[in-house]
Amino acid sequence: MTSVIEHDRLEESARPADEAHPVEPARRTVRSRIPAVRTFLVTVLLLAAAGAGGAYVLTHRLAESAFVTLNDAVLTADALPVGSTGPGVVTEILVADQTRVAAGQPLARVRLAPDPAATSRQPRVETLRAPVPGTVSKVDIAAGGVTGAGLPVITLYDHTKLSFDVKATEDELRELRLGMAAKISGPGLDRPVPVTVDHVEARIGADPLSDAPLTEEQRAVYERLTVVLVPRTDTVDTVSTLVPGLRFTAEIDTKTAAGRTPAVNGAG
The missing domain is CATH 2.40.30.170 (Efflux pump adaptor protein, beta barrel domain)
Incomplete structure (x- = not known):
C-alpha cells in the first residue's frame, strides 16, 4: 500500500521539468536581457559623452572667436639721447645698459676740445647727467671715443x-x-x-x-x-x-x- 507521502513524491516526479521548476525560465529570460540592457547603457553613455564633447568644442571655438x-x-x-655741449673725447662711462638712473645722476664724462676763443687753455670736462628718471637703453660711445656737439653718448628711455x-x-x-x-x-x-x-x-x-x-x-x-x-x-x-x-x-x-x-x- 502506497502512503500519502510516497504518492505525492510520485506525482512530483511525474511532472514535466519546466513545471517542477518554474523559476528557471524567468532566470533565463533575465539573463537573455542583460546584453541588451548593457548595450543600451553603453549607447546612452557614448551619446552623453559625444554631447558633452560637442558642447566643449563649441564653447572652445566660441571662446577662440572672441579673441x-x-x-x-x-x-x-621713446628714446632720450644725452650728449655733450661740444666736441670732445669721452673719458668715462658711469652706467651700463639697462641701468635705472635718477634725475641728475652722472652718466658719463667728456673732455671737451679747447675753445680757440677761450682765454684759458685748460681742458674742460663736462659731466653728462640724466635729465629725467629713466633706464639706459644704450651706451652710444664707449670711453675713449670721440663725440660731437649734440651727438648721443648715452641714450635713455622712460621705463x-x-x-x-x-x-x-x-x-x-x-x-x-x-x-x-x-x-x-x-x-x-x-x-x-x-x-x-x-x-x-x-x-x-x-x-x-x-x-x-x-x-x-x-x-x-x-x-x-x-x-x-x-x-x-x-x-x-x-x-x-x-x-x-x-x-x-x-x-x-x-x-x-x-x-x-x-x-x-x-x-x-
Whole structure:
C-alpha cells in the first residue's frame, strides 16, 4: 500500500521539468536581457559623452572667436639721447645698459676740445647727467671715443612709459575698439600681462598705391597699421623690467569695450 507521502513524491516526479521548476525560465529570460540592457547603457553613455564633447568644442571655438591674436608686438620706448655741449673725447662711462638712473645722476664724462676763443687753455670736462628718471637703453660711445656737439653718448628711455606696437590688417582692425582689454605674453614674462588698446597710429604720407604699382609684399606692409597697446597702471612695474625691442604676442578680447570707438575709425 502506497502512503500519502510516497504518492505525492510520485506525482512530483511525474511532472514535466519546466513545471517542477518554474523559476528557471524567468532566470533565463533575465539573463537573455542583460546584453541588451548593457548595450543600451553603453549607447546612452557614448551619446552623453559625444554631447558633452560637442558642447566643449563649441564653447572652445566660441571662446577662440572672441579673441584677436596679433603676433610680433614690439616693446617700444621713446628714446632720450644725452650728449655733450661740444666736441670732445669721452673719458668715462658711469652706467651700463639697462641701468635705472635718477634725475641728475652722472652718466658719463667728456673732455671737451679747447675753445680757440677761450682765454684759458685748460681742458674742460663736462659731466653728462640724466635729465629725467629713466633706464639706459644704450651706451652710444664707449670711453675713449670721440663725440660731437649734440651727438648721443648715452641714450635713455622712460621705463614708466613703455608701449607695445603691433601691426594689424584693416580686417583685424574692424574687430577692435579703443579701450579693449588685451594680454601680452612672451620672453621674460611668467604670466600674461594685462594691457589696453590705446590708439592706432595714422598712416603717414601719400598713398603709394596711387603713385606706382607695388609688389604683393609691399602692399601687405602698407595696408597694415600699427595698434598701440599700453600697460595697465598696475602692471607698469612688470613691463618696466623688460627690454625694449623684444617681441611678444597680444591677445585682444573683442567682448570688452562695448560701445567704444572702432579702431578702424581711429586709424586716420
